[in-house]
Amino acid sequence: MDLSTTIADLKTWLSFAGGWTAEHVLTLATLWQALVIxxxxxxxxxxxRPLRAWAKNRPGQANGAAERTLEVMVLLITxxxxxxxxxVxxxxxxGLDLHxxxxxISMTLLAAWLLIRLLTAPVRNPAMARLVAVVAWTVAALDILGILDQTMILLEQAAIPMGKDKVLSLRSVLIAVLAVVVFVWIALITTQFVEQRLSRAHSFTPSARLLLAKIAKFTLIAIAIIVGLGSAGLDLTIFAFFGGALAVAVGFGLQKVTSNLFSGFILLLDRSIKPGxxxxxxxxxxxVNKLATRYTSVITRDGTEYLIPNEDMITQPVVNWSHSNRLVRQHVKIRVSYDSDINLARSLCIDSAKETERVLDTPSPLCMLLDFEESAVILELRFWIEDPQNGITNVQSDVRLKIWDKFQASxxxxxxxxxxxxxxTRGRRTRENDEGTQA
Known part of the structure; x- marks a missing residue:
């Protein structure tokens, strides 16, 4: 459809809207009704106000969909x-036979809004519930005002050519967007159900469950987008140009994003890095707290959460303290004076490690004599822990404190x-030599 036809249809719609406004809005009867409203x-x-306060303070509110419905009803009291x-x-x-x-119209629109909001109240996602309510009420309002058909015709005429015998109308775009939103929402709900089922499937490793969940999520979202566009009656071939542009953007501007995406899948496949x-x-x-699509979440002992790009987890050297098992050997060096009993010092160091709560009995702690330095004998205490996620420095500190106490007591x-x-004192000798020379 050419631009002149679209402009003509727009003028027709505006003429109709202007006539309707002059007939039903710009009148004295409408003025007093607006004042009453x-x-x-x-x-x-x-x-x-008092009713809403009473409803909010009611004890024993239900959970789930009933609670959400009650919250919406509180908002709809006004x-x-x-x-x-x-x-009234x-x-x-x-009764007075007034206009x-x-x-x-106001009552009909308000009643439609109340009904639609009550029907969408059980929807878990508040944003989706409001979107559905707004769209449904907008369509109902246009129908109540009697301009729904004219609006649909205008949206259909507002189109741009997309090649031979192909046009993209504003109506098709709006319907496609709404369809995609609804189908993606359904896909996300399905993904949550799949993730819950996978979390109970103990036959899979945590990495495999996470990988399957991500594949299911991407697949369902892609299917939802395709189905949503197809259900709106759009010819998907008209998006070939946009697909090519997206491929160029990925090739040049989104290299890091793509690299992080595939690095995340590699981490999940080879199981070199796992949550926990x-x-x-x-x-x-x-x-590791979470393996996301673009980054890996790592939480430190002080509660700081680092979002490390997945590419760095692949290309940079990573020390995985719990890759094959959680056993970690710790080394604590002790300097002992030469006039001390070295054998007793070694025995006290081993006893200190054994008395520390997180130190394992098997493998047993060992204390080695490493070296003789100028002013000290160097001992090294070696012991094992199996919970490195609880910290390493703190357990070393506990062992050192026990060694200090035992050394002081012994x-x-x-x-x-x-x-x-x-x-x-070279100055005095220099003066004596000078006096001898003068003599």
Missing amino acids: AVTFFAARLLA PAIWLVLQL LYQIAR RYGLR DVVELQGTYGW GIRFPFSQHDLHIV
Whole structure:
């Protein structure tokens, strides 16, 4: 359809809307009805306040869909009272044989809104519930006002050519958008159901469950988009150009995003990084909280959550403390004075490790004599833990504190660096030599 025809249809629609407005809106009868509608609105708000407060403070509210329905009903108390007040005034105007077209339209629109909001109240997603309610009420309002057919014709005529014998109308676009939103919403609900079923499937590993859930999510969303566009009557071949442009954008501008996406799938497939693993990457130490599409969430011991791109988890060196098992050996070096009993010191170090709560008995702790330095004998205590996600420095600190207490009680001393300074008084000797030379 060419542009001149579209402009002509728009002028026809505007002419119709102008005539309807002049006939039904710009009149004295409509003015007093608008005043009545405004007064009843403010009266409804005043009357609704105590009722809403009473409804919100009611104990023992139900859960799930019933609770959401009750919340919507609390929000609809004001419109409901407003509708009742208008109905009373409508009956009075009818008895007085007054013009009441505006009141009837207002009451019909308000009743349609109340009904639609009640029907969409059980929907779990509040945004989706409001969207469905707004769309349904808009269509109902256009039908009530008698301009639905003209609006549909205008939207159909507002089209742009997309090739030979192909056009893309505004009506088709709106229907396609609504259809895609609804089908994607259904796909997300289905995905949640699939994830719940997979979480109970203990025959799969956590990585396999996460991978299957992501594949199911992407597949269902892609199917929902295709079905939504097809159900709207759109010829999908008209989007070939946009598909090519998207491919170019991915090739040039979205390389990192694509790399992170596929890196995430690789991590899930090879199971090198799994939720719950304790990892260390570029100075960041923590446990993997979540493997997302673009990033890996790592939470440190201080509660900081790092979002590390999946590409870095593939290309950078990563220390996985719990890849094959959660056993981690710790090393604590101790400096002991030369005049101390070394064998007793080794025994006390092993006892300190055994008395620490998180240290494992098997493999048993060992204390090795590493080296003889200038001012100290170097011992190294080695012990194992199986919960690195609970921290490493803290367990080392607990062992060191017990070693300190035992060494103090047993008289074993920790050496400290000592340096001897020898000061040579060269100034006096120089003066004596000078006096001998003069003599």
